[in-house]
Amino acid sequence: xxxPTNTCIVGLTWGDEAKGKIVDILAAEHxxxxxxxxxxxxxxxxxxxxxxxxxxxxxxxxxxxGVTCVIGGGLVVDPQVLLExxxxxxxKAVGLRQRLLVSSRAHxxxxxxxxxxxxxxxxxxxxxxxxxxxxxxxAYADKANRVTAIRMGEFLRPDHLRPKVERIVQQxxxxxxxxxxxxxxxxxxxxxxxxxxxxELAPMIADTxxxxxxxxxxxxxxxFEGAQGTLLDIDHGTYPYVTSSxxxxxxxxxGTGVSPRHIHEILGVVKAYTTRVGEGPFPTELKDxxxxxxxxxGHEYGTTTGRPRRCGWLDTFAIRYxxxxxxxxxxxxxxxxxxxxxxxxxxxxGYTVGGKPLKEFPDDPTALQQAQPILExxxxxxxxxxxxxxxxxxxxxxxxxVNRVTELVGAPVxxxxxxxxxxxxxxxx
Ligand code: IMP
Numbered sequence: 001x002x003x004p005t006n007t008c009i010v011g012l013t014w015g016d017e018a019k020g021k022i023v024d025i026l027a028a029e030h031x032x033x034x035x036x037x038x039x040x041x042x043x044x045x046x047x048x049x050x051x052x053x054x055x056x057x058x059x060x061x062x063x064x065x066g067v068t069c070v071i072g073g074g075l076v077v078d079p080q081v082l083l084e085x086x087x088x089x090x091x092k093a094v095g096l097r098q099r100l101l102v103s104s105r106a107h108x109x110x111x112x113x114x115x116x117x118x119x120x121x122x123x124x125x126x127x128x129x130x131x132x133x134x135x136x137x138x139a140y141a142d143k144a145n146r147v148t149a150i151r152m153g154e155f156l157r158p159d160h161l162r163p164k165v166e167r168i169v170q171q172x173x174x175x176x177x178x179x180x181x182x183x184x185x186x187x188x189x190x191x192x193x194x195x196x197x198x199x200e201l202a203p204m205i206a207d208t209x210x211x212x213x214x215x216x217x218x219x220x221x222x223x224f225e226g227a228q229g230t231l232l233d234i235d236h237g238t239y240p241y242v243t244s245s246x247x248x249x250x251x252x253x254x255g256t257g258v259s260p261r262h263i264h265e266i267l268g269v270v271k272a273y274t275t276r277v278g279e280g281p282f283p284t285e286l287k288d289x290x291x292x293x294x295x296x297x298g299h300e301y302g303t304t305t306g307r308p309r310r311c312g313w314l315d316t317f318a319i320r321y322x323x324x325x326x327x328x329x330x331x332x333x334x335x336x337x338x339x340x341x342x343x344x345x346x347x348x349x350g351y352t353v354g355g356k357p358l359k360e361f362p363d364d365p366t367a368l369q370q371a372q373p374i375l376e377x378x379x380x381x382x383x384x385x386x387x388x389x390x391x392x393x394x395x396x397x398x399x400x401x402v403n404r405v406t407e408l409v410g411a412p413v414x415x416x417x418x419x420x421x422x423x424x425x426x427x428x429x
Contacts, residue, residue: 004185005029006222007265009332010249011229012322014238014276016302016309017269018334018417020044023060023225025422027129029221032068032215033061036255038243039076039139041132042227043303047420053089056305057082059225062093068215069096070208073105073247074255076139077152079197102201103208104153105257110165111190112172113138117220119180120326129241130278132305140244147204148172155198165191181240209257216262224252224263230322238368241280251327268320268328272401275309277302281368284312284348284375298338313375313422315348321361333402337386337418345380345401348373349408378404384417389427410411
């Protein structure tokens with residue numbers, strides 16, 4: 001039997017760290033790939049053999065025929081999006097429907113979630129969160145509210161679900177019409193559409209907690225895939241400009257039913273620079289031509305919404321906080337190639353507020369809003385490094401950059417990505 005090694009991949013910044021590529025690579029050494037948080041607000045990209053695949057809900061290990069993919073109970077699942085994604089990828093992801101399990105405990109996204117989010121964000125105007133408008137927050141709010149929530153397992157009992165949907169639509173419609181002066185939803189039309197999704201997804205719905213416990217007992221190797229990033233974690237991120245789930249490693253337990261004591265290795269993923277989408281403080285943001293250059297070189301436009309990402313210098317002060325929080329064993333740096341050819345190169349080592357250096361990453365959004373980055377200049381490199389496959393072959397300036405990240409974050413750099421393709425990867429022992 002193979003030695004069981006359970007790994008967790010977690011983003012250390014505000015998401016979009018190219019975790020999908022890393023999960024895809026590491027899935028080759030695992031038997032099960034499990035998403036534990038979020039929903040189709042995530043956009044994970046996998047590229048190999050000249051093709052690129054965009055994923056939002058299905059775990060990024062789907063392209064290995066021997067890997068079972070699990071959507072954990074910590075997710076909020078839009079059934080329409082999930083079915084679209086399965087249909088889009090099942091040609092390449094052979095036998096996907098037979099090896100995809102969706103937790104009966106996962107919550108579901110319905111049209112009223114997307115509608116209320118759009119109305120609320122519009123109503124907030126400048127004070128908005130800048131969400132992905134996929135209904136994520138309202139679905140998690142209903143999960144906490146309980147009486148207006150629907151879990152995936154309920155699709156297996158349509159006779160029970162139908163009157164429940166009618167009751168919920170009635171309640172939501174009162175808010176749409178009386179609070180927002182908006183049109184109501186048609187409960188019968190919603191039910192007809194979603195009952196059909198439920199019938200198609202039914203064979204994949206399972207008690208994934210029990211299944212995963214069996215997999216552990218059977219010596220299977222598990223790969224946990226976090227969506228978004230630690231700084232977007234509802235509890236530990238830059239609240240209130242966060243997502244609605246535990247995007248840090250804290251999400252594994254509630255999101256899968258697997259105790260963190262089963263995780264043997266935690267890898268924290270960062271880009272070689274930092275980006276953020278949506279609103280919220282971002283101390284190292286470059287609002288100048290250099291920021292634009294990084295955005296263009298890195299193709300920094302959202303996989304899910306197409307929004308241009310805000311770009312800035314690598315924020316090792318924030319990353320050090322996230323690395324400690326997740327207790328990472330090692331770091332993965334992605335998109336290192338994008339920094340090639342910049343006229344200058346800086347890295348953030350800390351913050352000041354009111355001229356005073358901070359000891360810790362702020363727990364308060366106002367302090368973070370006021371934080372000024374302490375920037376250190378490093379030597380840029382002009383070379384294209386996307387064809388390099390060994391650390392020792394990197395230009396000395398690129399090696400010095402990676403080594404400085406290790407020093408500042410306090411964790412070794414295990415994997416470096418120098419391009420989107422599986423092959424464009426440097427592994428270090
Ligand atoms: P929500 O998750 O749609 O509620 O959006 C809340 C915040 O998280 C917004 O700033 C989004 O832009 C951000 N966000 C959500 N998912 C992702 C992601 O996968 N990558 C980057 N940012 C995300």
